[in-house]
Amino acid sequence: MTMTTACAPVRGDEAMTQEWLLSLKTPCYVLDPTVVMARYADLRERLGTPLIVSLKANPNLDLLIRCGHAFIDGVELASQGELDIVAGRINTPKYVNNPSMDEDFMRAALASRCTFIIDSLEQAQRLIRVIGKQTAPQTVLRINAGQLVNSGKHPADHFGMSRHDALLTAVALAQANVPIIGLHTFAGSNSFHVDDKGADAAALAHALAAFAPQIARFTGMLVEFLNVGGGFSEHFSGQAQTFDAYRQRIAPLQKDFKVVHESGRGVFAGAGTFVTRVRSVKALGERYVAVCDGGLSHNFLLAKTESMLKHYAQPRLLRRQQSPVDAPLLPIQFVGSTCSRADVIGWNHGLSAPPSVGDLVIFENCGAYNQTYSVGAFLSQSPAHTYIHQS
Template structure:
């Protein structure tokens, strides 16, 4: 049987090395998608990658390296873009409800533009900027409505942007705000647009609006962000937007605008279009069963990692393209409903999908899954955690995000310690939590692939700790668990196994708790006496 190869690597090899469920991205597809569009678009259009589609830092870096700018919508996305190589002059920040921390970070970074969504946000930004100068684009909620979009924006009351008719008054107010430099406009008309004529029409409307507002209120048009919304076909009877149909009309509209506004830079922001086709969500079948005549393939991952597969903007279940990755050349023999490990009947990533015979251990793939995957899914449901992510680049598979392990989910939680009357179940819970905390600390200190960490794991014989890593481990535990380590009290046997170290850590925690309780009691007594 023929199986899928990602570049030259069998998908079974990737799954065996990195485990399932996982997302696999092909860097060649990302690069080809970007360059094929960049090559044919009018040079006045700058392409920006919308990190919301897939914020993985390595995926982002592929597009930054290819020449894209970065459009971000959170503090972490801003930091991700910078770490991936996007310069501040290549970065814009947009989105409603920005926090003061996010606005201040934009000011301090000196990014190309903050896209302001309201008068209140404009005033907050001015107050935070102080003496600094900040370039701003005003996001417009246009009076017209977009066409051809799966999620239309404009023409209605929205949480996004400033109503078109209010723009002149906001521009006038902005001139009196210190540090605020209004450099242009932004409009985003919708997403998943699959017809070229609709993109051309929406772009023409946005550019006409920008020219009209410039004339009406004298707004500077250093930059106009025309949004994006280029769609990707997921479902039966859909077709990808054809560049041969899109480019002539779009370039004509842009060229006409550029003639009248030669100094204006245009931004097209794209997310889904650039990365969706590069990604495959790979799951391994755990069970195959028949229920009242319907075949089910129960996999190790489901809608907890790929909520988009439930159906985008549709009341009727429609399937993403799904293939049997380890039997590509086999004919379909029956329809299978593909489900995940969640305790809900809604955990269906494919309904009645025609497939070759499916057996436990087979690999199935949801294709065109490079956009709005785990970051737009309830990865915390049932505590399965975030899946692994792999980027195949130059014929090599690179782990670009490891899948969550139990300690990743537990170390952010805080167990409230009970009194000595608590039962043995609580003792075991605390012990398990301590072991997991040690596993996390070991992972941070050693930064290499480790075997499963148990109480019996020997620190020196199996993990090969040395004196330096022991000190780093203790410091990590001090910080992570809030204990204080007394070097004079340490004994060699405390570091025999993970279990012996856990006993030491718990003893230190108990001493610390007892000391703080005694100090609190003494202080309370002294206060009562003095009173």
């Protein structure tokens, strides 16, 4: 990844900010640590619980250096690479969570005093072998959300254990004197909602709490920590009533349990912008096609290739110059720099004057997963640059 760190002028001076944007090397991501910290604090307050940050949403080191101190309840790490990023930089709790965790990752996590989120009996047995005579770490058992609330409303993913396997895993860890401090579950991205049908986020939390005494009977230790995941949208600020109802629903659990949540998308999404530059413009059919220097190789999620119905983002256009006054007004299709027909990254379906070569195409809400979930090796494209914008 090409890393470039820069500080933009404060946003209050729009002309200076636009001048700075036009000077950037594109394609690029612009990340704002002040927005990350504000979103973290906002979401944590709405939940009324501790909030663990899922670093896989945005493991950018320059960003972490500037805002990692705000993650007071800890971070969740899904790879040894992410652990290496936070080692020596994050003093709050670290949770490692990956079903394929190998022995090297386990040893590194042990050295960093991480809490292990256990996905299977086999993984627990592997951890016991790696521990040997070392001090045992704290562990949390992950329960499959679909198995936990068997209503058909939660996706049948492959993460976590059935109740039966969780009990077997509890026995194995207890016999090896490995402490189990809690339980974990997660229903998937954008799954946070409250309803009266028995399969919402609050029902998941109550089901996890109801299972905790069964684990305690096998280990002889109380289970007092419940990580009920998150699934928060990047637009969580528009769900005030949902959060109010959710807090009321989980309040009884907080008498006996430390209920915590996780978030990656909710914390990082609104703190990142993807910026690409128009390299060519043509009229084709009843639209303008703006060919950009950045596309699915740099921001795979914008191409919507994993969506049945493609609702493309509508970017903001920062023009370097005025369009010809006599140019017809047409919709604009924004495409990337590869030879793939799927490399369509945005649309402006309203009638507009054509963009010009050198104009910037700016996509908001690209701070979570957009950069790391992209297929950078296609056509040997150079990676996107990254800038830090300090508000």
